[in-house]
Amino acid sequence: MMKYVDEYRDGAAARQLADAVARTVTRPWTVMEVCGGQTHTIVKYGIDRVLPAAVELVHGPGCPVCVTALETIDRAHAIASRPGVVFCSFGDMLRVPGSRGDLLQVKAQGGDVRVVYSPLDAVNLAAANPDRPVVFFAIGFETTAPPNAMAVWLARKRGLRNFSLLVSHVLVPPAMAAILQAPGNRVQGFLGPGHVCTVMGTTEYEPIARQYRVPIVVTGFEPLDLLEGILRTVRQLEAGRTEVENQYGRAVRREGNPRSKGLIEDVFEVCDRKWRGVGLIPKSGFRLREEYRDHDAERLFEVSAIETQESSVCLSGQILRGLKKPHDCPAFGTQCTPQTPLGATMVSSEGACAAYFAHGRHLEAGRTGTHPLPLAEAIGGRS
């Protein structure tokens, strides 16, 4: 029994919430969950299939592993291949394909690639290997910005000049605005990114809700969180309200975590960022501030011009923006699988295509709509 986890997976409570959604809905609505972690829960527990057919969930761009630009992946591979370099990364970056193979192949060819649980572990590696450059691949959304900022801040404080970050941070609000501005946008309401908001708070979503007239319900990651987030979003849509609500109050405060925001401000600055499958989004990333240039791997390691090549079949760009679903892609589950991914949404378990594949949906030809299942079966609960 895991406190604050298992009680949010209760099948009977989930059925109550799904029934409440069904009683609330009078017409079709399209709702996007922003985070890859939320997509994973939705597909794993079949939450989209216990909702009334009128509520369609589309899957958002919130998988940082998926959206890290191919150029950045290639740059990481070039740095990791250098003799002497210790290249540290979260485990889920190892299999992400660059233009020529992945980090596992770099390791097989002699690169010193190490998986760390935390960026702070990479700082300790730098202390233990003072004569070798130790590079940490700092990707992620706002959630991962405080630990990454803490790592480089601590390295500087400890005088570890051999520690650097290869930074490719991405930000959620500009991506939501880009989705809402795009021609053909279908998204009418958002389940907001719960863990991003533990850091940043919820206030930066208020102008988006106002300007684009969409409800945004900041939502957690367990089945009951998602169902309550959907219920609150649908209630707003039915009532014509467009407010920011916080479903995930046990972890998210309106102001976020002021200490984390302060450290991010000290270490990082906002920059334009290219997203894999989507393209350049203005002011959608973090890079290291000038004061930290001695710890910036992008400056320390000159990498020659990189020519990248993406698949022409892959629909991941449209899937990341909620315009298409994995089944709409001719390559899904055949030419494109987690072992041989063609694009962004298949490269990490939090990508929509990989989540659909992992839970057997590639075997269900043409099942693109919602198909109610008995909820206990779907949730696997104790009802």
Place this chain on the structure above:
Amino acid sequence: MCLGIPGRVTDTYREHDVLMGKVDFSGVVKRVCLEHVPQVRPGEYVLVHVGFALSRIDETEARRVFEFLEQMNQLDELKVPPS
């Protein structure tokens, strides 16, 4: 990737002038940086992401969805016609 796991703080200490602690995730104990949840006390729960505590879990808020469900139950009972 933005995975956050709730765990119970069992111990706190300072290392390189940074607040650290041991956090128990249902039997698996890990070292976690607590610098951004400075008020946390042993026995309380924090939300941990890549070895870093992002926020304290608010117990009152954690019960809210169940209270909401309980209210719905009571409303449903009121709607049942008397037999």
